[in-house]
Amino acid sequence: MILSSAYYREGQYLFGRIEERIKEAERRLSRKVIRLSLGDVTCPVAPCVAYAMEVASREMVRGETFRGYPPSTGFPFVKEAIAKTYRGLVNPDEIFVSDGAKSDLAGWAYLFDKSLPALIPDPSYPVYRDSSRLVGREIVALPCTQDNDFVPTIPSFEGRSLIYLCSPANPTARTMTMKELQEWVDYAIKTNSIILFDAAYQAFALEGPRSIYEIEGAKECAIEIGSLSKSASFGGLRFGWSIVPAQLQVDGIKLANVWRRRQSTLFNGVSYVTQRGAEAALSKEGLQYSAQCVEKYRQNTHYMASQLALYTSVQYGDAPYVWVKVSTNGVDVFERLLEMGVSVTPGEGFGKEGYQYIRLSGFAKREDIEHSLTILSTLTQNL
């Protein structure tokens, strides 16, 4: 065996598998399937982003303004724009720019030795589990169910670990409160563990903290990963970041230095044009545009949740997803809905606790949601 052993065992990534099944169904049904399954946005990028990228592209054709390789941790102008949104909680030197949260989450998984177990919420974004498996790391699942109001409970395990937290969460949409996050930060400090805090949906948080650094002690134990994919429609343009606090150390070594070394060895930075687009997305005008998109997704999500709540138990919150309990199993409902021209995500893809759930996405277009709800209502009795 010459590949990392997990590659011999693991199948394809969840969303890739679902997309294949949708394409098969479209061929069979000879029509388009409505996608309530994917976490991809439907708002186009803001005009100010397109304009900034156009100007940056034009700079590239003039000798005086042309730029070659970007700094591997990001241009100062974009780090300052990100830092501003944190209102003094982090400074630009603690920000490391990347091409999205997924690359960073997986990159961090490979940075820590595989002997360090991972505590992973179940259900959660599949990348935490899949990347841990590819590294060969032991996984301790943290069930998030109706019983604990979908927030991971502090385990009795007192060893050192890599802790994944996501708030607002995918797929349960739950935002952790200050108190809940404080308990995790205290636990991480006590056990000498590291928290990887996935803040991909931070722009959606209404009342809970938007950053883990609002919590006392978090700078001693937490790395935060951000993204513009969901709020500013950068899923295709690709832009994200890791925040590594200056004082965060592991075994006497500053993690910021380790990540800088990692990024300059394995990553050559994000394109100048994209970084100018990101800067515009984080400007006053860009943030206002994002807030309107976020509000549109929120209304879609709440509309879906209110309709589905008439006949089944639904969990929803700040992130644009509805986590729907079904009476049989999520895969079965996925198959039945696909035959009727609607795709959802079977909950099992997010972990064992998702067996009896499906996830619906509020990113979809309103007319598609309305049409899907009539189809879903025909399954009302046996959802």
Ligand code: PLP
């Ligand atoms: N984190 C969570 C919780 C997500 O749901 C997603 C995408 O669906 C990502 C990270 C990936 O974000 P990015 O597009 O920045 O790689």
